[in-house]
Amino acid sequence: MWMKDKRHKDEVESASINDETLNRFGDELLRAIEASDVEINTAAASPFLYRRIRVRIEAEERRLAEQRSVWLVLLTGAKRAIPVMAMLAVVAFVSLMLMPALSQQRQAANGEEPPTLMSDVFSFSQDDLIASAAGVEPGQTKHGGGTR
């Protein structure tokens, strides 16, 4: 009971500190963290501070330069590879175009009939196709040739 009363009293007290007062207390809090001019100057004039900055800048510049050189090597390689690749592509394309014509010419010179691609596949007779669809070997009848 006593505890309950105390808690209630605390709640009333805390509610009594209005937002305005808390804001002002917050401002005081922020002002309390302000550094003195001496501290500010000491940090700004810290020995070797600029030297450390220069060292880090140089290290970063070196890293960027290395990165750039890797890209340059890759780009130079690509630049050299492009004409070679293009030439190879042209040669491949031309030979693809010329090959059938040359082979036809050669066969005509030998007096041969030009081969038809997949000729054995497309040389089925109609009977063969029907037999194949019925699941019978070509040249055989389904029930022993239909004789009793």
Place this chain on the structure above:
Amino acid sequence: MPTEMPVGMLAEMPVGILAEMPAEMPAEMTDDELVAAARAGDESAFTRLFERHRRLVSRLGYRFFPRREQVEEIIQESFIKAYFALGDYQGGNEKSFVSWLARITVRTCYDELRRVQRRGESSLGDLTEEEAAYLNERLRDLSASGNVEGAAISRDLANKLLARLRPDDRLILALLKLEELSVAEISNLTGWTVAKVKMRSHRAQHGLRQMLRKFL
């Protein structure tokens, strides 16, 4: 050739990033001229830019990070990013370079805040029982007196508390309350839209209140 303004002179300058612009000596090159020279490969021009503006970066770094080594890291990171982004810099007016460098620094700080939170790094650790009790007492005093100015919060405690906020909340609060920047200026620095900055600033203040209420 002096590299920095005297501390006393800087202390008299108004708060705000743009107030960091050092007084130009008549014979000195402008920032835009130095950037042009640095782009052309003049190392000393970048050195001069560093000397001229390192204090601005250091001050911004301290808005978010309490330790000197963290701030030095922010200075290094910001100037390295600036160096490699010199090609993108478009000058034009007197304070262009300061705004541009401040933008780089704020984004670097934001990235670092997020990295720290993601990794769960907190060099400061959680609040001790004494600190929590102290905070509770202070907040209760506030409810009675309403005198915030006498809150006397230590820097360490304030850092521990603010480290509990989300990085974007912390960023907005620091720019809004410490740098005293307008919503439009924050939008320019962070690259967020004005509506987003307004929404986040509202949420950040709510988050801060919620965090403080937890100690009551």
